[in-house]
Every structure is written in C-alpha cells, then in structure tokens.
Amino acid sequence: MxxxxxxxxxxxxxxxxxxxxxxxxxxxxxxxxxxxxxxxxxxxxxxxxxxxxxxxxxxxxxxxxxxxxxxxxxxxxxxxxxxxxxxxxxxxxxxxxxxxxxxxxxxxxxxxxxxxxxxxxxxxxxxxxxxxxxxxxxxxxxxxxxxxxxQGNGIAIANKHAGKEIGLDLAKGGKIVFDQLKSTKNPFTAAFTFGKVNQEFWLRYWLAAGGINPDTDVKLIPVSAAQTVANMRTGTMDAFSTGDPWPYRIVKDKIGFLAVLTSEMWKNxxxxxxxxxxxxxxxxxxxxxxxxxxxxxxxxxxxxxxxxxxxxxxxxxxxxxxxxxxxxxxxxxxxxxxxxxxxxxxxxxxxxxxxxxxxxxxxxYKSHDLWFLTESIRWGFLPPEYLNKAKDLIDRVNxxxxxxxxxxxxxxxxxxxxxxxxRGLETFFDGVTFDPENPTAYLKSLKIKKVNI
Missing domain, CATH: 3.40.190.10 (Periplasmic binding protein-like II)
Structure with missing residues (x-):
C-alpha cells in the first residue's frame, strides 16, 4: 500500500x-x-x-x-x-x-x-x-x-461463466465465450444502469479493449441498479456494470464473480x-x-x-x-x-x-468532461461535430x-x-492514452469504434 x-x-x-x-x-x-x-x-x-x-x-x-x-x-x-x-x-x-x-x-x-x-x-x-x-x-x-x-465500480459475471478466463484482459482467453455466443439466439447479455453514460462506457471500453465489438458481438441492456442482483439470479443476463455494493453482493450471494474492478481498468x-x-x-x-x-x-x-x-x-x-x-x-x-x-x-x-x-x-476537471463527450462520439451517441462544440458545452455546464x-x-x-x-494525460489498462489536448488522436488510436474519423 x-x-x-x-x-x-x-x-x-x-x-x-x-x-x-x-x-x-x-x-x-x-x-x-x-x-x-x-x-x-x-x-x-x-x-x-x-x-x-x-x-x-x-x-x-x-x-x-x-x-x-x-x-x-x-x-x-x-x-x-x-x-x-x-x-x-x-x-x-x-x-x-x-x-x-x-x-x-x-x-x-x-x-x-x-x-x-x-x-x-x-x-x-x-x-x-x-x-x-x-x-x-x-x-x-x-x-x-x-x-x-x-472508483467503487465493478463488472460482475454470472457463475455459469466461471473458469472461462473472463477477466481484465479478455484477449487472453475470455473472448472465446463471446465469440461462441454472438451467433446464437442468446448472445452474451450485459447490463448497465442507464444508457450513454458511465456504466455503459465502462462495459464498452472493457469489451472493445478485448477485441469484442459491443454493438455487434453482445447484447447490451439497461437495468436499474436495484434489479441487477435479481436479474443475475434468474439468469436473464450474463454480466452487469454498476456501483458498489451491487457487484460485491453478487459474490456474497454466490451467483456470480467480479471479472474486473473499474479501478483496474482506469486507476483513479x-x-x-x-x-x-x-x-x-x-x-x-x-x-x-x-x-x-x-x-x-x-x-x-x-x-x-x-x-x-x-x-x-x-x-x-x-x-x-x-x-x-x-x-x-x-x-x-x-x-x-x-x-x-x-x-x-x-x-x-x-x-x-x-x-x-x-x-x-x-x-x-474539465478534461474529464471532455473524455466522456469524446467517448460519446466514439460510440455514435454524439455526432463527430461535437468535438468542435465540446469546449463550449463544457464551459457552459462545468x-x-x-x-x-x-x-x-x-x-x-x-x-x-x-x-x-x-488533469492531463490519462492512461488505460490496455495502454491507450487520452490527451485532452488532442481528443481526435485518441479516437483515431481506437481499433473498435462506431465513429468514422
């Protein structure tokens, strides 16, 4: 420590x-x-x-x-x-x-x-x-x-996937689970608490870093935080991203495990x-x-x-x-x-x-606002022209x-x-960096994204 x-x-x-x-x-x-x-x-x-x-x-x-x-x-x-x-x-x-x-x-x-x-x-x-x-x-x-x-967040996985190497780096073995399910009637289903914000972004970043396209290879659904444990228990979803205490409750109730903490994905x-x-x-x-x-x-x-x-x-x-x-x-x-x-x-x-x-x-930090807006552009939640509008919007809101x-x-x-x-340069677990002075370079460096840039 x-x-x-x-x-x-x-x-x-x-x-x-x-x-x-x-x-x-x-x-x-x-x-x-x-x-x-x-x-x-x-x-x-x-x-x-x-x-x-x-x-x-x-x-x-x-x-x-x-x-x-x-x-x-x-x-x-x-x-x-x-x-x-x-x-x-x-x-x-x-x-x-x-x-x-x-x-x-x-x-x-x-x-x-x-x-x-x-x-x-x-x-x-x-x-x-x-x-x-x-x-x-x-x-x-x-x-x-x-x-x-x-911090204080995690991505929980249902116990049926225990032992399948689903962890921080999906490319090391866990990706095969998603590949096997994506063409079936029941693709890997992951939940977040609200669309186009934090919890969905953590899921999307983790999946994409492991070579999994969150728009084509899995099914993403919104579920309220209080419903996550019940839905995992009934088998209606394979994973969810939300704040403590809900991911840890999955472990305590012995219905799932934590694949990753968001603090492992992006410290601080x-x-x-x-x-x-x-x-x-x-x-x-x-x-x-x-x-x-x-x-x-x-x-x-x-x-x-x-x-x-x-x-x-x-x-x-x-x-x-x-x-x-x-x-x-x-x-x-x-x-x-x-x-x-x-x-x-x-x-x-x-x-x-x-x-x-x-x-x-x-x-x-305004630089953090910019990352969230840039990530929104990455996944098509905002059009590319928002890169030019981002500073004005951040100044109005922050x-x-x-x-x-x-x-x-x-x-x-x-x-x-x-x-x-x-706050300056930000570094993610997969080695990708976000420089708030050049968000376009960040978007260009990403292999999986929806935006054309």
Whole structure:
C-alpha cells in the first residue's frame, strides 16, 4: 500500500471555515467520528458563524440520489449535520428508483415534486443541457459542481461463466465465450444502469479493449441498479456494470464473480458527479456554495478510512441502501473477494471521495468532461461535430469556478485546490492514452469504434 494511503487511513481530516470574522475550527463529527454502534446518537456538527457574505439565500433544497456508494457524500453530509452546519437546515434527500427517474424528476424540479439536483452519471448533465436525453428533447440547463467519487465500480459475471478466463484482459482467453455466443439466439447479455453514460462506457471500453465489438458481438441492456442482483439470479443476463455494493453482493450471494474492478481498468478514474439545475444555482449562489462546502466536508470524513465502518452502518440503513453493513464494509476498505479465487486488498483501489494519487477527487476537471463527450462520439451517441462544440458545452455546464470559491471560503488548504482545469494525460489498462489536448488522436488510436474519423 502506498504511503499516501497509509497517511489517509491515519489522518483525522480537519476543515476550517473561512468567514469574515476569521477562520472557525470545525468540530463535532470530524474530530469525534461516531462509533459503529452509536451512530443514531452522533452529535450534530456545530454551526459555523454565518455572515451576510455567506448566508444562503434559502435553507431548502431537494437532492436526488441512487443507493450506490457514489451517493455517500450526500448521505453523510445529511446524517452528520454538515448541511446544517453551513446554514442549509432543510435539505431533503430523495431516493430515486432509477436513473430515468432522476432525469425526469430533475426536469420537473422540486416545485413540481421532483428534485433540484443531486447525483448524476456523466455526461448526463451535458446531455440534459442539450436536450438529448430528456422528454420531448427539452433543454434543461445543468451545472456540474463537483465530482462525488472515483472508483467503487465493478463488472460482475454470472457463475455459469466461471473458469472461462473472463477477466481484465479478455484477449487472453475470455473472448472465446463471446465469440461462441454472438451467433446464437442468446448472445452474451450485459447490463448497465442507464444508457450513454458511465456504466455503459465502462462495459464498452472493457469489451472493445478485448477485441469484442459491443454493438455487434453482445447484447447490451439497461437495468436499474436495484434489479441487477435479481436479474443475475434468474439468469436473464450474463454480466452487469454498476456501483458498489451491487457487484460485491453478487459474490456474497454466490451467483456470480467480479471479472474486473473499474479501478483496474482506469486507476483513479472520474466516476459520478454532483450537479444542479442552472436556474437553481443562478438564483441561489450562496446556498449552492453552502451545499458544496458540506459535500466537501463529507468527502474528507469519508476518506478517513477509520470512519468507513461507521459509514457502512449509515449507508446501510433502511431509508438509504437497506442493506446489512456487511455488504459495504469490505469494499469500502478496498478488500474485494472477487469470487473467482482472486482477492484484492488495497485501499488505493477502493472508492475514494476527496483525494487520490493524482490529486483532487472532488474537483470537477474539465478534461474529464471532455473524455466522456469524446467517448460519446466514439460510440455514435454524439455526432463527430461535437468535438468542435465540446469546449463550449463544457464551459457552459462545468462550473469548477464555483467549486474553487466554495473551497476557499471553507478554508480548504491551497494545495488541495487544483490550479488547472485539466488533469492531463490519462492512461488505460490496455495502454491507450487520452490527451485532452488532442481528443481526435485518441479516437483515431481506437481499433473498435462506431465513429468514422
């Protein structure tokens, strides 16, 4: 394990709040994380001294989430009182049945019984802004405000394929399974939680890197995260891609194994994001920053690995994931029994929320937005001309400047605030690289793709 992650596991994260009267030391749950057995009695975080410059315009907001580990910063911010600390005393977290529900409830907004924002796969906010995945192609301007996490995903395979060398590198032997099935009435069927976003991209990248064309050699279908275990058990699908705890649940229930963690495919990859409707943010800029400060605080608390057993107990509650903490504790620590004889015990491979070996996790790098849009072009989800439109679209949607402002107001250390909107060159497990300065070269380097370029 790297020294960086040894330090993370030992460190008690302390955040300071920068206000006009001076920095206020944040106390409560950060200094005294709740014990696993006494979470219900955990003290609420103490309120900061709100000045006119930072007092939110409203104390009320409704945020949607899907019950996977990507939602943890929102849930922890609520349960440990971080939202209230920053003046957002009436935050409602609304569990969504599916990503389609999240999209639709964002469209109608909280005034219509929906939500003002929350957790999103990428590039959902961009596609909604362009009206490409909304009902009637209605344009719903969105702002990306933070990345919620990195990693914490896997691709699970049904037990009927055990022993067939289906792993990270399919070209080493697993490809034969797909080749044998593609011409039958029952081709290899793999599921993702929502089309044209993260979970489908992870599947597509993994398949294509192994010489399997995801558009012609397999059958890809959308399935809600909560249905993945049931569908695997009944044999209606061969694989699925989604966030913890669902892939690991497959192993625990002995109905499948994990072929690959997404952290093996792309170490420290961008995962899900916090975004809100642009209209809400423009109307409530101080409240937006208050929400971000609470999320940042929760992300730091979560990245203290000493708090992760407590986090598992909170997330597992009936009103959130409705799971025994057993299904969460191991993966939150980077301990994965892959179900095929392989074991991973590495904190750097676990879901991370605040920092990783590349730097900030929470900051929304524009270069990552560009990868998601470029991958969308690769598979024909967006036309090639979007390469020329990508910068404008990213600048309209990605409000990393608001993240920076919130971080500075919260007293985040300068070293933890990125100075560049690009994280630079990204390298994938198959040796392919993505240079945000030249996305066309990335597309040209890919052997399997739908776009002609």
């Amino acid at each position: 790297s020294e960086f992650f040894n330090q993370i596991s030992r460190r008690k994260f302390i955040v300071t709040a920068g206000v006009s009267a001076g920095a206020v030391l944040l106390k409560g749950c950060l200094e005294n994380p709740p014990e696993p057995g006494g979470i219900a009695q955990a003290k609420q975080a103490e309120a900061v001294k709100l000045t006119p410059e930072i007092t939110p315009e409203t104390t009320t907001v409704k945020l949607g989430y899907i019950p996977i580990v990507e939602a943890a910063p929102l849930i922890i911010a609520q349960e440990l009182g971080f939202f209230k600390r920053w003046g957002m005393t009436n935050v409602q977290l609304a569990k969504q049945a599916s990503w389609g529900s999240m999209r639709d409830n964002t469209e109608i907004g909280s005034a219509g019984g929906g939500v003002d924002g929350g957790q999103y796969q990428m590039p959902m906010p961009h596609l909604m802004t362009e009206g490409l995945i909304t009902k009637g192609n209605t344009k719903i301007p969105m702002y990306v405000l933070a990345q919620l996490n990195t 990859h961008p995962e899900e994001y916090f975004a809100m409707k642009a209209e809400w943010v423009d109307t409530h800029p101080k409240a937006t920053k208050a929400i971000l400060k609470a999320i940042m605080e929760a992300q730091q608390w979560l990245d203290n690995f000493e708090n992760r057993e407590a986090a598992a107990a909170i997330l597992g509650r009936r009103n959130y994931f409705n799971l025994t903490p057993t299904f969460l504790k191991d993966s939150l620590q980077g301990n994965y029994d892959m179900g095929n004889g392989r074991v991973i015990n590495d904190k750097s491979m676990a879901v991370l929320y605040w920092k990783d070996e590349r730097g900030s996790v929470s900051y929304p 409000k990393e400047n608001i993240w920076r402002e919130a971080a500075k107001e919260a007293g985040i250390m300068e070293a933890d605030i990125p100075t560049n909107t690009s």
